[in-house]
Amino acid sequence: MLLAETVSALRPRPGGRYLDGTFGGGGHTRALLEASAPHGIVLALDADPVAIDRARALQQNPSIAQRLIPVRANFADLAAVAREQGVAPLDGILLDLGLSSFQLDQPQRGFAFRHEGPLDMRFDPDRGVPASDLVNTLSERELADLIWRYGEEPGSRRIARAIVRERERAPIETTIHLAEIVTAALGGRRGRDIHPATRTFQALRIATNQELTALEAALTGTLDVLAPGGRLAVIAFHSLEDRIVKRFIERESAQCVCPPEVPVCVCGHRPRLQKITRRPVRPDAAEMDANPRSRSAVLRVAERLPDDVDEPTQGAIR
Numbered sequence: 001m002l003l004a005e006t007v008s009a010l011r012p013r014p015g016g017r018y019l020d021g022t023f024g025g026g027g028h029t030r031a032l033l034e035a036s037a038p039h040g041i042v043l044a045l046d047a048d049p050v051a052i053d054r055a056r057a058l059q060q061n062p063s064i065a066q067r068l069i070p071v072r073a074n075f076a077d078l079a080a081v082a083r084e085q086g087v088a089p090l091d092g093i094l095l096d097l098g099l100s101s102f103q104l105d106q107p108q109r110g111f112a113f114r115h116e117g118p119l120d121m122r123f124d125p126d127r128g129v130p131a132s133d134l135v136n137t138l139s140e141r142e143l144a145d146l147i148w149r150y151g152e153e154p155g156s157r158r159i160a161r162a163i164v165r166e167r168e169r170a171p172i173e174t175t176i177h178l179a180e181i182v183t184a185a186l187g188g189r190r191g192r193d194i195h196p197a198t199r200t201f202q203a204l205r206i207a208t209n210q211e212l213t214a215l216e217a218a219l220t221g222t223l224d225v226l227a228p229g230g231r232l233a234v235i236a237f238h239s240l241e242d243r244i245v246k247r248f249i250e251r252e253s254a255q256c257v258c259p260p261e262v263p264v265c266v267c268g269h270r271p272r273l274q275k276i277t278r279r280p281v282r283p284d285a286a287e288m289d290a291n292p293r294s295r296s297a298v299l300r301v302a303e304r305l306p307d308d309v310d311e312p313t314q315g316a317i318r
Ligand SMILES: C[S@@+](CC[C@H](N)C(=O)[O-])C[C@H]1O[C@@H](n2cnc3c(N)ncnc32)[C@H](O)[C@@H]1O
Pocket: 001, 021, 022, 023, 024, 025, 026, 027, 028, 029, 045, 046, 047, 048, 051, 073, 074, 075, 076, 096, 097, 098, 099, 100, 101, 123, 211, 214, 215
């Protein structure tokens, strides 16, 4: 998604070193390898072993074999992995958040509310607990809060009540079972432009994978391993993610982060990023038509400043 825009924002060059924190189906990595030929390197991470198997398959191509380094890892640890793999400092880091279409298309992964499957939703099936554990063990209040916070679902209380009532009869173990409970709790599908279970599934996926915590850790880590002039490109899929990215870039590119009521700067903050995209970049109409899932994608780009770029602004009148 936003493939051309993202790759060109990273300004790949022959011999550059890049990190793709979300390999998925490999579209962005392939484009980065192509644009940084013949010596550019891409360290490709994904928490999902299926994605990493795909990356290893791509390595069979002799022109790529030495330039692609697939590592199964959570992008929260990207700085440590980049150092371990000897590729830091990096010229570019990409995060294309959310889930891959191959994950959505495999009912056994439990991401899709239209296909029967176990209610799992883990990107890394060997870590953490499946979504069904949350659905069957959290209190009604906790469930309502989770669905409200991560799904921004106005009917969160009704849904939580319905889940708790239903699980008293039998545990909720499958995608369709949960989707039916949510649909009934919201009064059916009629008159809705999105499936009634969309927001609840999003909330459970975010909680199951602790996605927002991982994103915050990854963003902080980028500051440690991006070379001066290196670029960070993040594609977010919903407002919760995008807000985190936006605030991170705002804060790290600000001259001063003192609270507004402080008249004279005392923070001594030094900007470590420069904003490259003044406004979020969205897919063009052709991409949205070809791929309706891309409609909510938003790209933001920033560039790492050298650490001594500016004297601190401490003492400046605000
Ligand atoms: C939208 S897809 C990436 C698609 C990819 N850019 C492409 O061109 O095919 C997101 C991928 O990120 C992975 N992912 C999500 N959260 C992750 C995390 N915290 N650490 C590592 N991988 C993660 C998912 O497993 C998924 O494969």
